[in-house]
Amino acid sequence: MSENIKLSDDFLKKYKAAESPLDSLGRFIFYRTYSRWIEEEGRMERWWECVRRAVEYNCSLVQTSEEEAQELFDNMYSLRQFIAGRTLWIGGTEMARRNPLSNYNCAFIVMDDIDCFREIFYMLMLGCGVGIRILKRDVAKLPKFRNDFEVSHKQYIPVEADRRQDNTSLEFEGNERAVIRVGDSREGWAGALDAFIRLCTQNEYRSVRYIIFDYGNVRRKGERLKTFGGVASGHETLVEMLAKMESVIKRGIDNEDEQRYLRPVELLDMLNVIGENVSVGGVRRAAQMLLFDSDDEECIAAKSELYSKNGGELELNASIGHRRMSNNSIFYERRPSDKELDRHFEMIRLSGEPGFVNAQAARIRRKNFQGLNPCGEVLLDSRGVCNLTTVNVYAFVNEYGLLDEEALEKAQRLSARAACRMANAQLELSRWDYISRRDRLVGCSLTGWQDMVNAASLTGEEQERLLKGLRMAAHSEAAEYSKFLGKKAPLLVTTVKPEGTLSQMAGVSSGVHYAHSQYFIRRIRISREDPMVSLYRSAGYAVLDDDTQGLSCVEFPVRSQKGKTKLDVGAIEQLENYRLFMKNYVDHNTSITVHVRKQEWDGVKEWIKSNWNTVVALSFMPLEEEIYPLMPYEAMSEEEYGERISGIAMVSENELEELERFKTITMECCSIE
Numbered sequence: 001m002s003e004n005i006k007l008s009d010d011f012l013k014k015y016k017a018a019e020s021p022l023d024s025l026g027r028f029i030f031y032r033t034y035s036r037w038i039e040e041e042g043r044m045e046r047w048w049e050c051v052r053r054a055v056e057y058n059c060s061l062v063q064t065s066e067e068e069a070q071e072l073f074d075n076m077y078s079l080r081q082f083i084a085g086r087t088l089w090i091g092g093t094e095m096a097r098r099n100p101l102s103n104y105n106c107a108f109i110v111m112d113d114i115d116c117f118r119e120i121f122y123m124l125m126l127g128c129g130v131g132i133r134i135l136k137r138d139v140a141k142l143p144k145f146r147n148d149f150e151v152s153h154k155q156y157i158p159v160e161a162d163r164r165q166d167n168t169s170l171e172f173e174g175n176e177r178a179v180i181r182v183g184d185s186r187e188g189w190a191g192a193l194d195a196f197i198r199l200c201t202q203n204e205y206r207s208v209r210y211i212i213f214d215y216g217n218v219r220r221k222g223e224r225l226k227t228f229g230g231v232a233s234g235h236e237t238l239v240e241m242l243a244k245m246e247s248v249i250k251r252g253i254d255n256e257d258e259q260r261y262l263r264p265v266e267l268l269d270m271l272n273v274i275g276e277n278v279s280v281g282g283v284r285r286a287a288q289m290l291l292f293d294s295d296d297e298e299c300i301a302a303k304s305e306l307y308s309k310n311g312g313e314l315e316l317n318a319s320i321g322h323r324r325m326s327n328n329s330i331f332y333e334r335r336p337s338d339k340e341l342d343r344h345f346e347m348i349r350l351s352g353e354p355g356f357v358n359a360q361a362a363r364i365r366r367k368n369f370q371g372l373n374p375c376g377e378v379l380l381d382s383r384g385v386c387n388l389t390t391v392n393v394y395a396f397v398n399e400y401g402l403l404d405e406e407a408l409e410k411a412q413r414l415s416a417r418a419a420c421r422m423a424n425a426q427l428e429l430s431r432w433d434y435i436s437r438r439d440r441l442v443g444c445s446l447t448g449w450q451d452m453v454n455a456a457s458l459t460g461e462e463q464e465r466l467l468k469g470l471r472m473a474a475h476s477e478a479a480e481y482s483k484f485l486g487k488k489a490p491l492l493v494t495t496v497k498p499e500g501t502l503s504q505m506a507g508v509s510s511g512v513h514y515a516h517s518q519y520f521i522r523r524i525r526i527s528r529e530d531p532m533v534s535l536y537r538s539a540g541y542a543v544l545d546d547d548t549q550g551l552s553c554v555e556f557p558v559r560s561q562k563g564k565t566k567l568d569v570g571a572i573e574q575l576e577n578y579r580l581f582m583k584n585y586v587d588h589n590t591s592i593t594v595h596v597r598k599q600e601w602d603g604v605k606e607w608i609k610s611n612w613n614t615v616v617a618l619s620f621m622p623l624e625e626e627i628y629p630l631m632p633y634e635a636m637s638e639e640e641y642g643e644r645i646s647g648i649a650m651v652s653e654n655e656l657e658e659l660e661r662f663k664t665i666t667m668e669c670c671s672i673e
Contacts, residue, residue, distance in 0.1 A: 004060045005069050007052055015048040021079055022047055024650055025522060025556040026505040028536065031656045032526055033501060034088045043657040050088060051076045057091035058083050061421040062485055072414050079506040080395040081411045083418050084387050086127060099186075100425040101432065102126040104387055105287075106373035106443070108380035109133075111267055112141040114201060118194035119383075119429060120271065124278045125186045128385070129287030129374040132271055134264040135331060136293055142267075143201040144259040147250045151211045153239050159216045166217075168192045170199075175207040181214045182238065188217070189238060193274075196242060200249060213242065241277035244322070245270050265298035268323070275325035288326035289374040291357060294336060300347075300354060302328060327374060329355035335612055345605045348620050349596075357617045365587060365616070366492060376617040377497045377591035378443055383432045386441040386588075387422040388497055389415040391470075394448030394508045394561070397455040405466070412470050413477040415444045416493065420481050423490065439491045440482065443588060444474040447499040448508030451515065454563025460580070467584035470494075495588035496581055508561075512577050512592055515560035517567050517635035521644075523553040531659045540648035546630055553630055557644040566623075567635065571600040575607050575618075582614060589616040595623040 022030055035045045036053075045053070051073055059069040075081045082088070090102045101107075107123050108131040109116055116132075123130050159165075168183040168191035178199055182192040192213070199205045221234025248269045253260060262270075268290055275286040292299035302323055307314045316324075330344065344356065357376070362369040366379040378386040396408040419442035427433035453463065471494050479489040499511035504522070509515045516522075525546060526532060533552045537543045542555040574594045581590045596604055608615060624631070636644075 003063065005056055005064055005066065007056060007066075007069060007073060011070055011073075012048065012052065015073075015077055018048075020047045020653055021077070022505065023507050024648075025524075025558060026079075026507055027651065027653070027656070028524060028532070028554065028556070029501060029505045031659075032524070032530075032532060033505075034085070035656075036089070036093070044659060046653055046657060048077055053092035054083060054088050057096060058087060058418050058421055062424050064421070068414070068417070071410075072418060075411055075414065078395070079392060081389070081391045081415055082502050082506075083389050084422070085502055087387075087422070090127075099126060099428055101128060101385065101427050101429065103422060103425070104385045105129050106375075106378045106380070106386040106388060107131070107432075108371045108373055108378075108382065108384055110138050110370055110382040111271075112138045112382075114142060114197050115194075115431075117197050117270075117274075118190045119432075121193050121274050121278075122186055122190040122429070124275060124286045124288070125189065129289075131289045131291065131371050131373045131380070132326075133291040133331065133371045133382075134267045134271075134299070135291070136264060136296065139262060139264050139267050142262065144261055145200050145249050146206075146259045147253040148258075149200065149209055149211055151213070151242065151246050153242075154212060154214045154216075156215050156218075156235055158218070158220055161219070164217045164219070168195060170195045172208075176209045177212065178205070178208045178210070179212045179214055181216070182218055182235070184217045184219055192238070193242075193245075196245070213239070215239070237277050241273055244273045248273070263298065264292050264296055265302060268292070268299055268302055268326070268328075269320075272322040272325040276322040279325065286325060287374040289372065289376070290326045290328050291331040291371055292328070294330045294332055294340065299328065300330065303351065303353060327355065328353055329357050329376075329617070331357050331359060331371070333359045335360070338609065341605060341609060345601065345608075349601050349622065352619075352621055355617065355619055358612065358615055361612075361614055362589070362616045365589075372589070372617060375498050375591045376619070377445070377495045377589050378441070379492060379588045379616070380441075381435055381439065383429075384435045384439060384441065385427070385432060386443045386495075387419055388443040388445055388495065389419045390445045390447050390497070390499060390502060391415050392448045392503075392506050392508055393446055394451040394455065395506070397452055401456050403452065403456045403458075403466075405469070409469065409473045412444065412473045416442065416474045416477040417481050419444060420478055420485070420487075420490065424485065424487065440487060440489070442478060442490045442493055443495040443497065444478075444493055445495050445497045445499065445511070446470065446585070447503045447511050448506070449512050450509045450564065451561045454561050463580060464584050467581065471585045471587075492587040494586050496586055496590040496592075498591045498593075512581055512590060514564055514566040514569060514574075516558075516633040517565045518560055518562070519636050519638055519641040520558050520560070521634040521636055522556045522558050523630060523632055523634075524556065525551045525553055528552045532656070535651060535655060535659065539651050542644075544630060555644075557636070557641050557648075559641060566595055571596040571604050572607055575604070575611075578618065579611065579614065582616075591619075593619040593621050595621050597623050 030047055034050055037044055055069055055073045086105045087103045090096045095102055105128055107128045110133045120130055164184045166183045166185040166188055168188045169181045171179045180192050180195045182188055199208055199211055215235035218235040219232045223232045248266050275288050278286040306317055306323055362379050368381050369379045370382050371380055391411045396404045423440045423442055427436055474493050478493050482489045496511050503510040528550055533543055536554050544553045546553055571594050578590050578592050
């Protein structure tokens with residue numbers, strides 16, 4: 001990092017004194033997701049403090065002018081643009097300095113060596129979303145696994161905090177016994193998994209018959225994680241993960257001393273079990289997408305028996321419940337036949353999965369494309385990462401419906417520069433750092449697009465022109481800034497991500513998606529024990545229990561901008577929006593979930609067949625016209641909206657900042673102190 005930049009008190013004073021620009025939903029999301037506990041002041045961060053922390057971190061990665069830092073701060077504070085949401089949470093902390101990968105939410109790896117287990121576990125614990133390719137030819141490169149071993153777990157006797165070891169050690173008692181002493185850190189937990197996998201596969205450990213895990217160094221469940229934030233989940237989740245992985249390894253091996261290669265579906269199970277461990281106790285799950293062959297029937301059917309009906313209710317099949325942890329997609333390296341696509345779309349129509357990835361179309365955009373991140377918006381090589389930034393285009397429309405294109409382009413250039421600074425960080429995993437420095441990928445995204453189109457009444461031609469201009473601005477700025485830094489220009493620059501959390505915080509439609517309806521209920525899940533639940537209940541917000549996950553759902557009444565909403569457009573129009581962005585703006589891919597009515601599936605299928613050569617990856621979801629409990633979005637009338645608004649009070653920042661909230665987030669299994 002260069003010399004740390006600090007925004008002056010004189011510059012910040014007007015923001016300190018101002019009322020937060022966040023509305024009720026945005027404020028809730030901010031304090032749930034991004035606000036950190038300030039120990040010395042005994043309170044949670046306010047919005048301006050979070051933005052200051054993140055901007056100062058980003059602008060200190062390379063030498064940045066105070067003027068640029070101030071411009072970026074003002075735009076972020078005013079909800080006009082954002083750096084990565086991961087950096088909003090972790091930027092400026094000791095964790096971000098020690099573990100720069102914690103700033104990334106887009107990663108991908110090909111499952112072709114045993115180091116992948118450790119690295120995937122580590123990345124997920126940091127909060128990175130990881131796409132994982134498990135083609136038959138990939139997993140065939142892994143060594144054989146044996147089954148002639150027994151695993152035991154020592155009784156947990158916690159070591160005192162000042163005597164804990166961060167790193168995992170592997171110790172041998174004679175030739176037949178190996179003791180894995182699990183370290184109290186992310187590296188320690190990942191190292192324990194790595195030691196176990198090596199004991200199961202490497203010839204040098206062939207004589208080991210007894211594998212003993214010792215968890216004494218792991219901190220107790222509920223202890224505060226000072227560096228990362230949140231609370232520890234305890235050792236029990238790791239015990240469960242390792243027991244399930246042992247079961248998968250031994251599954252199908254009948255004879256002692258037999259060794260065999262694992263099938264892709266067994267790797268799917270092991271990877272999902274890792275994701276399940278990382279997600280335990282959290283509001284968010286670990287993000288995984290698994291990519292497999294078009295003829296891998298086991299992987300294609302992996303979720304087909306995940307639920308069964310019992311008296312009209314869906315019941316989870318606990319033996320494979322971990323398979324909920326990933327989105328799954330077929331990795332097409334050739335154009336599928338019409339018959340194959342017909343079958344595939346019938347599966348999507350029924351369950352939404354598996355999705356598909358068109359590797360041929362992706363390799364037109366990036367020759368060495370190997371896979372995607374879980375949300376599908378970034379084209380990656382194995383062990384590749386990409387940091388994303390966002391511009392809220394709706395924020396540049398004034399009260400008269402006029403779009404300030406000059407200010408919008410300036411924000412886009414700031415977005416590209418912020419992304420390039422993050423790409424300059426030296427990553428802690430050497431093989432990942434090599435790929436990052438080679439490619440210097442960035443992802444400049446846009447959000448609030450449909451709200452902007454509605455407000456500014458843009459035609460299709462005007463949208464094309466604007467998208468081309470924003471793409472050119474991002475490319476030229478990324479190239480010029482990289483040259484100034486003495487680095488090569490990014491391989492790819494523009495993308496559109498799903499834009500869920502940040503867009504809701506800004507109160508705009510997400511990415512290229514339309515708002516749900518003119519008036520709707522937005523339900524946000526949060527840990528039932530979180531003190532925010534009782535605070536919002538007392539302010540008049542409806543709070544429902546999600547008994548399936550031990551969570552609560554807080555209901556927010558939302559009014560969207562006037563104009564088209566999800567309920568007003570068909571699937572083909574959404575697909576044409578995808579094509580509009582892919583042709584005029586995006587280098588990587590446009591992440592979009594196309595909502596499809598029952599009568600539209602045949603038309604969607606024909607559109608895909610006609611446009612196959614230009615489609616990289618898409619997600620589809622049936623447009624539910626019936627109501628079921630705890631839907632994330634539910635349309636309502638203007639009258640009901642008015643009734644709900646009149647019955648709730650705005651929760652103040654003073655009330656929220658006084659809540660000492662130990663966030664339990666998916667990546668917080670353990671910490672490095």
